[in-house]
Amino acid sequence: MKFQRSKEDNFLLLFLIVLCLYHIIARFGLAVDLQWHTDVGRDKLFTPPHIMILAGIVPTSIMLTSYIFWYSFISKQEDKVGFNIGPFIAPTSLWMMVCGLLTLVVGGLYDDLWHTSYGVDTTIITPPHIWTFAGGMLVEIATIVLALQMKERLQDNTPKWLNLIILGTLWALVYHFHLAFANFLDPRVWTLEILGLDIILHIIFAGATLIIFLPLADRWLGKNGAISLTGLLFGSQLLFLVLVPFLVSIFMTSEHFYRPGSPHTTWAANCLPWLLFPVLIFTRKFSVLENPNRLIAMVILVDVIWLPTFIDYIPQEVGIFNTLVSIVISIAILRIFYTLSLGFGDSIERLSLNKKISLKKSKSSKPKLSVVGIVLMIFFLPVVSGHTIHFSEEGEGFDAPKRYLIDIDDTFVWVEFMIWPPKAASETEVVILPAENETMEIDEIWIEVVYPNEKGEVRMRTDMETKNDIAIWNGQINFPFSGNQTMEIWLEKNGEPDFTVIPVDVASPPLLPVWLAWFIALSWPSMMVLIWRNISHKIS
DSSP states (O other): OOOOOOHHHHHHHHHHHHHHHHHHHHHHHHHHHHHHHHHTOOOOSSOHHHHHHHTTHHHHHHHHHHHHHIIIIIOOOSSOOBEEETTEEEOHHHHHHHHHHHHHHHHHHHHHHHHHHHOSOOSSOOHHHHHHHHHHHHHHHHHHHHHHHHHHHHGGGOOTTHHHHHHHHHHHHHHHHHHHHGGGGSTTTSEEEETTEEEEOHHHHHHHHHHHHHHHHHHHHOTTHHHHHHHHHHHHHHHHHHHHHHHHHHHOOTTOOOOTTOSOOOHHHHTSOTTHHHHHHHHGGGTGGGOHHHHHHHHHHTOGGGSOOSSSOHHHHHOHHHHHHHHHHHHHHHHHHHHHHTTHHHHHHHHTSOOBOOOOOOTTOOOOHHHHHHHHHHHTTHHHHOOOOOOOSOOSSSSSSEEEEEEETTEEEEEEESSSSOBTTSEEEEEEEEGGGOOOOOOEEEEEEEEEETTEEEEEEEEOBOOTTOSOEEEEEEOOSSEEEEEEEEEEETTEEEEEEEEEEEBOOOSSOHHHHHHHHHHHHHHHHHHHHHHHHTOO
C-alpha cells in the first residue's frame, strides 16, 4: 500500500534532481574547459566552461544549507537520523556534501596559492586539483548515498526515476575519475620509471575505477545496471566528439583565436574507454563482473591506451617489453585493489541507512596497519605526476601569464612564459608558436640562458621540442639563481640561425616547497576517506 510523500520527501527528491543536473552539467563544462585550454589557451576565471562547472554549486549550497537549518531547528521529528555537529543535525549524506563543497572551496583558495608559486598548470593532477577533484567526487558519492537513503525511506513509494538519478551520478563519477586519470595519457607523466623500466600508469588507475563502479552499477540498478552505465558512457563519448568542439567555437569571442593544430584531439571523448560497452555486452554471459580475474582482464583489455586516439600511441612509444611488464604489474596491483575495494559498496550502503549515529570515539579503536599502509602509499603518489606550474598573475594574452611577440629575421613568433616572473631553481615551461596561427617553415628552435661570471659568461642551452608537425614548441627552462639574466631565443630557417634577446628578472624561490604542497594536497583527501570509512563502520 502506497502512502503520501511528505513535503520533506518531495524537497529531498527535488534536491536529488538538482544535484544530478549539477554533476552532469559540471562534467560537460569540464570537458569543454579541457578542450578550451588545448585549442584556445588559458583565459580569465569566468569563462563559459568555468561557469558550467561552477554554476551548480550555488543552488546546491542554498538547498543544502536550508535543509540543515530546517532539520536542526524547525523540524518536529522526534527520531532524527544522522549525527550532530555542534547544534546542527542532518543525515549523513548531507554532511558528506558539506565536506565535499568545503573541500572544493578550500581547494580553489589553495589553487590560488599554487598559482603564485608555480605558474600555469600543464598537467591535470596538481596539488590543489587533488582537493577540487576529491571535493567534487565526494559530493557525487554523497548524492548516491542520499538516493539510496530515499529508496530505503520511501520503500514502495519510491519513484521509478530515482534509478536515473543514481545512473546519471554514477556516469559523472566514473567520467570524473577518467578525466583525472587522463593525466597519465600525457607523454610527460604516462610512465613511472622503476629499476630502469617504464611502467604505464593509466592501466592501473583507470582499471581501478571500473573495478569499483561496474559491479556497483549492477548492485544498485539491477542486473542491467552496468550495461546501462557503459552504454551511457559510450553515448556521451559520441556526443562529446560533436558537442565539445562546437561549444568551444560558439563560446569564443573576437579576443580569442585558435592555437596551431586546432582543433586538437577531443580529450573528453577519448579519455573514456571506447571498447568498454561492446566488450561488456559480448562477455556478459560469462559473469565477468562477478569473477575478479575476468573483471581485471576486461578492464585492461578496454583501456584507452590500446587505441591510437591520441597524438602519441603509448605502447609504441614505451616499447613492447615495457608494455608487457606494465600489464603484469597492473594485474598484480589490480588484484590487490579488488580485494581492498570489496567493502566499498557496503560502506556506501551503511552511510545511507536512516539511523542516528554516535560519533563518540571508542576507547579500543586503534589505527590498523592496512590503513597506515594505504596512507603511506598515497603519500608517495607525487612521484607519479610530479609538479609542473600554474597561473601566477595577470599577464599579456589569454595563453600565459606573460607573452612576448618577437621578430627573428622577419619571422614573428609568440614566446609564452607559463610563469612570470620565473622562479629561481624551478623549471619554467616556455612555449613558442608562430604569430597569427600560421605554420612556419622553422627547422629548429632553442633557447640560451646567458649569465655572467668571473671568466666572462655561461650559456645554458635548452632545445625546444615539437611533435607531429604541429607548430608549437615546448621546453623546460631552468634559471639557477635569482636576479637579472638574459634569454636568447634562437630560430633556424633554411639553415640560417638568428636570435632575439629577452631580458628576464628572475624571482627568488617560491615560499611553498613542492614536497609540502603535495603533502598538504594528499593529507586532507586521505583523511576524508578514513573519516567517512570510520563513520560507516559506526553504523550497525
